[in-house]
Amino acid sequence: xxxxxxxxxxxxxxxxxxxxxxxxxxxxxxxxxxxxxxxxxxxxxxxxxxxxxxxxxxxxxxxxxxxxxxxxxxxxxxxxxxxxxxxxxxxxxxxxxxxxxxxxxxxxxxxxxxxxxxxxxxxxxxxxxxxxxxxxxxxxxxxxxxxxxxxxxxxxxxxxxxxxxxxxxxxxxxxxxxxxxxxxxxxxxxxxxxxxxxxxxxxxxxxxxxxxxxxxxxxxxxxxxxxxxxxxxxxxxxxxxxxxxxxxxxxxxxxxxxxxxxxxxxxxxxxxxxxxxxxxxxxxxxxxxxxxxxxxxxxxxxxxxxxxxxxxxxxxxxxxxxxxxxxxxxxxxxxxxxxxxxxxxxxxxxxxxxxxxxxxxxxxxxxxxxxxxxxxxxxxxxxxxxxxxxxxxxxxxxxxxxxxxxxxxxxxxxxxxxxxxxxxxxxxxxxxxxxxxxxxxxxxxxxxxxxxxxxxxxxxxxxxxxxxxxxxxxxxxxxxxxxxxxx
Numbered sequence: 001x002x003x004x005x006x007x008x009x010x011x012x013x014x015x016x017x018x019x020x021x022x023x024x025x026x027x028x029x030x031x032x033x034x035x036x037x038x039x040x041x042x043x044x045x046x047x048x049x050x051x052x053x054x055x056x057x058x059x060x061x062x063x064x065x066x067x068x069x070x071x072x073x074x075x076x077x078x079x080x081x082x083x084x085x086x087x088x089x090x091x092x093x094x095x096x097x098x099x100x101x102x103x104x105x106x107x108x109x110x111x112x113x114x115x116x117x118x119x120x121x122x123x124x125x126x127x128x129x130x131x132x133x134x135x136x137x138x139x140x141x142x143x144x145x146x147x148x149x150x151x152x153x154x155x156x157x158x159x160x161x162x163x164x165x166x167x168x169x170x171x172x173x174x175x176x177x178x179x180x181x182x183x184x185x186x187x188x189x190x191x192x193x194x195x196x197x198x199x200x201x202x203x204x205x206x207x208x209x210x211x212x213x214x215x216x217x218x219x220x221x222x223x224x225x226x227x228x229x230x231x232x233x234x235x236x237x238x239x240x241x242x243x244x245x246x247x248x249x250x251x252x253x254x255x256x257x258x259x260x261x262x263x264x265x266x267x268x269x270x271x272x273x274x275x276x277x278x279x280x281x282x283x284x285x286x287x288x289x290x291x292x293x294x295x296x297x298x299x300x301x302x303x304x305x306x307x308x309x310x311x312x313x314x315x316x317x318x319x320x321x322x323x324x325x326x327x328x329x330x331x332x333x334x335x336x337x338x339x340x341x342x343x344x345x346x347x348x349x350x351x352x353x354x355x356x357x358x359x360x361x362x363x364x365x366x367x368x369x370x371x372x373x374x375x376x377x378x379x380x381x382x383x384x385x386x387x388x389x390x391x392x393x394x395x396x397x398x399x400x401x402x403x404x405x406x407x408x409x410x411x412x413x414x415x416x417x418x419x420x421x422x423x424x425x426x427x428x429x430x431x432x433x434x435x436x437x438x439x440x441x442x443x444x445x446x447x448x449x450x451x452x453x454x455x456x457x458x459x460x461x462x463x464x465x466x467x468x469x470x471x472x473x474x475x476x477x478x479x480x481x482x483x484x485x486x487x
Contacts, residue, residue, distance in 0.1 A: 090124030097144045117152040126167040142175035173206040201241040251276040271303045313346020318355040341374045348381030376409045383416035418451035
């Protein structure tokens with residue numbers, strides 16, 4: 001496989017040479033250098049790749065069949081009738097469950113309906129409950145779903161499947177019934193029902209979002225009952241789920257398990273693992289990963305190059321980055337706005353604003369019109385360097401090119417104006433963003449209030465806070481301001 005070896009202005013095409021040189025230009029500051037959210041240009045696109053919709057995926061699995069696809073018309077009609085009957089029965093069940101009250105024995109009433117449980121009926125009923133969950137009825141919905149789930153399991157002719165548990169997990173997750181969900185996980189394992197990659201994906205996303213201890217997830221995925229085989233891309237589903245939740249060490253563990261069990265990787269696997277290594281400060285391990293890619297005939301794709309460009313930018317290696325962009329073109333991958341923005345973001349964090357401006361102009365010269373993200377990255381770079389005039393000029397250029405500033409653009413500009421002591425302009429910009437339909441978020445308000453407060457402009461800070469309170473937002477800032485006044 002041919003990869004990029006960047007030596008001065010030359011592009012060397014031998015893979016072994018590329019690895020040796022790559023080791024040199026990957027010597028850069030490690031993540032965690034004081035910047036937050038500095039990896040969105042790289043991590044965001046990766047997180048969107050192969051993104052699973054739990055509900056849609058479960059729906060697809062519910063109708064898997066081993067039968068030949070060439071059904072005759074009679075078979076099709078019977079199947080259609082079965083589906084319609086299940087939906088009618090589901091509506092009857094939902095009507096009964098909707099009457100839930102202290103005097104209603106839902107299970108007894110369901111028995112009187114003489115409805116036969118099936119996977120399709122369970123799916124229709126649980127989806128009906130799932131679609132109606134809101135902040136006020138979570139407890140009730142979880143109870144109704146569980147009652148119906150148990151009622152189905154009490155019939156001898158019916159047995160829950162992995163997909164059945166996935167559906168109830170989803171409802172418990174939406175209702176924030178995490179302990180109940182984990183009890184069902186234990187029940188599922190005790191009954192010998194295989195846990196698949198999708199099981200893991202639902203649980204890791206739910207528990208990670210809820211802040212539950214990661215050890216629970218480690219215990220689960222290390223369990224002998226965890227079955228990786230049912231889905232073709234199960235390992236990628238797991239790795240992707242971990243990436244979404246920033247569990248980089250678990251990505252390493254799952255990848256090692258994947259190799260030990262003899263499963264092959266594809267380019268998505270390597271992109272996720274390479275990015276995890278980078279976030280863990282293990283850039284030196286890229287060489288081994290690139291060797292593995294070469295040995296199975298894989299070449300970098302657009303996302304791989306995006307990772308490399310971010311590394312080169314953060315490492316303040318503009319010449320190597322330029323050569324990499326040129327090599328991308330040679331291999332048939334045209335650099336996009338995303339690639340240039342990723343590089344500029346990294347160079348900005350390295351403090352090389354001259355290189356940022358060079359690649360920003362190169363982006364335009366290559367026919368890539370900067371979008372709001374590209375402009376915001378440039379503006380933020382100038383603001384952090386204290387060059388507010390250049391930030392303002394870039395902001396005006398952005399407007400002239402009909403790129404609409406977003407809340408992050410305005411936040412950077414307001415921060416820069418405050419840093420330059422231009423508080424009247426900062427307050428005017430707050431009004432401007434509101435008149436243009438861009439609603440300030442917590443960070444915009446807190447940036448302005450904190451800077452006004454630190455500059456001793458408490459009256460102006462109070463005006464901003466009153467404006468916030470009129471909109472019913474961010475009351476805690478009032479306490480913070482009062483605490484400042486008492487000092």
